[in-house]
Amino acid sequence: MIPAPFTYRRAWSVDEAVDLVARDGEDAKFLAGGHSLLPLMKLRLAVPQTLVDIGRLAELSYIRDEGDHIAVGAATTHGELAGSGLLARELPLLSRAAGQVGDPQVRHCGTIGGSLAHADPAADLPAVVLTLDATLVARGPSGSREIAAADFFRGLFETALEPGELLTEIRVHKPAAAGWAFQKFNKRAIDWAIVGVAVQGNRVSLVNMGQTPVRAAGVEAALTGGASARDAAAHAAEGTSASDDLNATRAYREHLARVLVRRAVEAAQA
Amino acid sequence: MKVTMTVNGSQVDAEVPDRTLLVHFLRDQAGLSATNVGCDTSSCGACTVLLDGRSVKSCTLLAAQADGRSVVTLEGLANGDGELHPVQRAFRAEHGLQCGFCTPGMVMATVSLLEENPAPTEEEVRTALEGNLCRCTGYHNIVRAVLAAAGERQAS
Numbered sequence: 001m002i003p004a005p006f007t008y009r010r011a012w013s014v015d016e017a018v019d020l021v022a023r024d025g026e027d028a029k030f031l032a033g034g035h036s037l038l039p040l041m042k043l044r045l046a047v048p049q050t051l052v053d054i055g056r057l058a059e060l061s062y063i064r065d066e067g068d069h070i071a072v073g074a075a076t077t078h079g080e081l082a083g084s085g086l087l088a089r090e091l092p093l094l095s096r097a098a099g100q101v102g103d104p105q106v107r108h109c110g111t112i113g114g115s116l117a118h119a120d121p122a123a124d125l126p127a128v129v130l131t132l133d134a135t136l137v138a139r140g141p142s143g144s145r146e147i148a149a150a151d152f153f154r155g156l157f158e159t160a161l162e163p164g165e166l167l168t169e170i171r172v173h174k175p176a177a178a179g180w181a182f183q184k185f186n187k188r189a190i191d192w193a194i195v196g197v198a199v200q201g202n203r204v205s206l207v208n209m210g211q212t213p214v215r216a217a218g219v220e221a222a223l224t225g226g227a228s229a230r231d232a233a234a235h236a237a238e239g240t241s242a243s244d245d246l247n248a249t250r251a252y253r254e255h256l257a258r259v260l261v262r263r264a265v266e267a268a269q270a
Numbered sequence: 271m272k273v274t275m276t277v278n279g280s281q282v283d284a285e286v287p288d289r290t291l292l293v294h295f296l297r298d299q300a301g302l303s304a305t306n307v308g309c310d311t312s313s314c315g316a317c318t319v320l321l322d323g324r325s326v327k328s329c330t331l332l333a334a335q336a337d338g339r340s341v342v343t344l345e346g347l348a349n350g351d352g353e354l355h356p357v358q359r360a361f362r363a364e365h366g367l368q369c370g371f372c373t374p375g376m377v378m379a380t381v382s383l384l385e386e387n388p389a390p391t392e393e394e395v396r397t398a399l400e401g402n403l404c405r406c407t408g409y410h411n412i413v414r415a416v417l418a419a420a421g422e423r424q425a426s
Contacts, residue, residue, distance in 0.1 A: 002289055002291060006288060008334045010334070031332075034335065042310070042311075051288075103400040105312075105325045105382075
């Protein structure tokens with residue numbers, strides 16, 4: 001399988017990348033690690049006319065302590081997130097979740113920005129940034145703007161990014177609330193999560209329980225009210241809209257959500 | 271587009287369509303056929319090569335993404351005298367292969383693993399090889415081979 005023909009361009013700066021994509025309009029896409037986009041292109045589920053490669057831009061690859069927040073460049077790979085001592089200290093939820101994305105080869109290529117912009121509801125990192133209440137920075141032809149993670153995921157593979165906008169940075173306030181955990185359930189290690197859970201303090205988000213990552217509001221309210229992990233986890237499937245597919249029925253996903261939330265909250269509180 | 275990369279220490283350049291995948295560049299332009307196309311969907315790992323020293327799945331990268339960079343395939347591991355790389359020796363000694371189709375990818379994934387973690391535990395080896403499937407299910411000997419290679423690497 002090879003993708004349909006397209007024109008490849010390599011950008012040497014973020015400004016150039018934004019210009020190149022603006023020139024070709026909606027037929028152009030940014031290419032970072034390519035580990036979400038190229039599989040779609042092989043299947044003809046995406047048929048861009050132009051790919052603008054941002055994968056080598058050093059200005060998009062960093063993990064920095066900015067005092068009141070941690071800043072992560074959008075083209076930072078999952079492997080770099082997983083290996084970061086700074087993240088291990090300040091945001092272990094992000095580094096540990098990134099270390100469970102795909103497999104080592106995928107983590108050497110795939111990027112946090114690519115994963116968030118792709119917005120697959122079965123992906124791990126969208127739920128993590130939602131739990132961390134991250135701010136996402138996007139740059140387009142008319143400049144930069146900040147988007148709250150809560151406003152970023154709009155639907156299946158759909159985000160608040162406008163055509164031509166490039167996700168450039170992920171910011172997370174520090175210190176993060178005490179207690180964190182990441183759990184996912186899948187059949188083979190390299191598969192997407194059938195259901196996953198990200199916990200930081202009393203904030204709890206679910207992977208693959210709807211068209212977007214979702215906060216488990218019932219669980220959070222119960223935890224804030226002092227409920228035990230077991231009692232809070234009983235609310236895990238409330239308000240979710242998990243799909244039926246060949247991996248699992250909706251009812252099974254709801255069961256998994258309750259079990260994984262209980263385990264994750266217990267781990268976070270331990 | 272013109273793509274130039276260093277493959278196993280030698281420069282390879284070729285005019286290829288922009289959509290050319292790295293695995294096809296290696297097999298068809300560089301003439302190196304050890305790197306296999308297995309699932310073609312970044313699941314099986316048979317196409318694993320090193321890109322700037324790190325394991326990647328060459329079926330899910332464009333040749334253009336490797337332009338100007340350094341690639342090592344299985345053919346690049348043995349030294350000029352034909353002496354096998356320690357990981358290759360360990361796979362042979364421990365019978366870490368059955369049909370052999372997954373072997374180039376397993377070996378390259380192992381080389382990358384041992385660069386990042388020179389003394390992995392058995393569990394770490396199994397986790398690090400999650401992205402490489404062996405349809406013969408010969409995993410036990412593969413894991414033994416990786417541990418043996420790590421031991422030899424530490425000793426030398």
